[in-house]
Amino acid sequence: MSSETTPSPGSTKAQGFSTVAVHAGEARQKPGYAITDPIFCSATYTFEDTAAVLEYLDKKIPREEYGRYGNPTEKVVERKLAALEGGESAILFSTGMAAIATFLLAKLQAGDEIVLFDECYHRTREFCVKVLGRFGVVTHLVPACDYQKMEAVITPRTKLLISESPTNPHMSVVDLERFVALGRRHGIETAIDSTLATPYNLRPLDWGVDYVIHSCTKYLAGHNDILAGVLIGRADALEPVRKLRGVIGTISGPHTMYLLLRGLKTFALRMERHNQNGLAVAQFLASHPQIERVYYPGLPSHPYYEVARRTMRGFGGLVTFLVKDADAQQTARIVDALRLPRIGPSFGGVESLVEQPIIMSYHDFTPEQRRAVGIYDNMIRLSCGIEEPDDLIADLRQALEK
Ligand SMILES: *Cc1c(COP(=O)(O)O)cnc(C)c1O
Secondary structure, three states: OOOOOOOOOOOOOOOOHHHHHHHOOOOOOOHHHOOOOOOOOOOEOOOOOHHHHHHHHOOOOOOOOEOOOOOHHHHHHHHHHHHHHOOOEEEEEOOHHHHHHHHHHHHOOOOOEEEEEOOOOHHHHHHHHHHHHHOOOEEEEEOOOOHHHHHHOOOOOEEEEEEEOOOOOOOOOOOHHHHHHHHHHOOOEEEEEOOOOHHHHOOHHHHOOOEEEEEOOOOOOOOOOOOOEEEEEOHHHHHHHHHHHHHHOOOOOHHHHHHHHHHHHOHHHHHHHHHHHHHHHHHHHHOOOOEEEEEOOOOOOOOOHHHHHHHOOOOOOEEEEEEOOOOHHHHHHHHHHOOOOEEOOOOOOOOOEEEOOOOOOOOOOOHHHHHHOOOOOOEEEEEOOOOOHHHHHHHHHHHHHO
């Protein structure tokens, strides 16, 4: 789709996406007349006199107090991320997992239940089942995009429905209309980890989702050089999470905040290329005789193509595929033969990355556990960076021919 705004209902955004990415959240005049926001390396913030302390404590002046509670650059990044996502408020965290953990710790208590689609990030699953489980929170895992199974495990104690969309590495796409309707029918809040989609491709809040989470480590920062996370939603609903961040200190650092702000300036441009590369590579692989299956929501063969087309502007740079008649070793040889993508976890950066999920992300799973979550020996996950699509395709072609 070529339009500058995401095709979501209720979108009233006056400015185009790239304009928002460059300008939103920033003051027009900045310290020192600089065009960029400075890095504030300050553990604490001082007061002119006792009256100023008292005035601040009475909430009369918005300002910083201590580094664990906030930083001027953090405020700018949060306003920009909230604007990109079409949300009222955003909270920045040190990592994506810090965002998820702080959010859930702030919202849940012993006896509460949550429901997750099972194709979620394995550390999210681990945090919910193993950590929250120790504090009496019950996690129900149901097959991805199975709304009936999700509804079936809802009880009066259910507090939150959580999913990623698209999921990783299978790229399943949640039908947000059904997901939100399910939550509303039972008076339960909904949260989407939208890391793979980014606000460029999908805006879950416009569909009525209550909370959006991102690992900014991926596309939002985009340069494979920092870790950060964000939670976006209604200001009142986010307040307890912000308070808990101030208690446990899961806030990002000043230099990281600056790099995220810098990365966000080119976010829309980068996403355009990630989307273009992902689609081109997926189409090339789908037509290659040595490829058994391609998981990419922009391909009509993908089971969630219709949902993706209806709700997303583009489909991102992540492409998962199965090599035909290949065992784990033969698949590894293809990964090793690639010259452009580097082998490593993560995705969403300017450099292409590749991994064989059985070796990289699922090495501590038994073969049975892997099959149960749809991870196969001949599976490769490629994160297309912003290189030229023809160069990525040429590289894949030579690796498959070897
Ligand atoms: C990477 C990732 C996370 C975790 O983010 P970090 O910044 O690495 O802590 C959470 N969810 C999804 C979907 C991710 O891809």
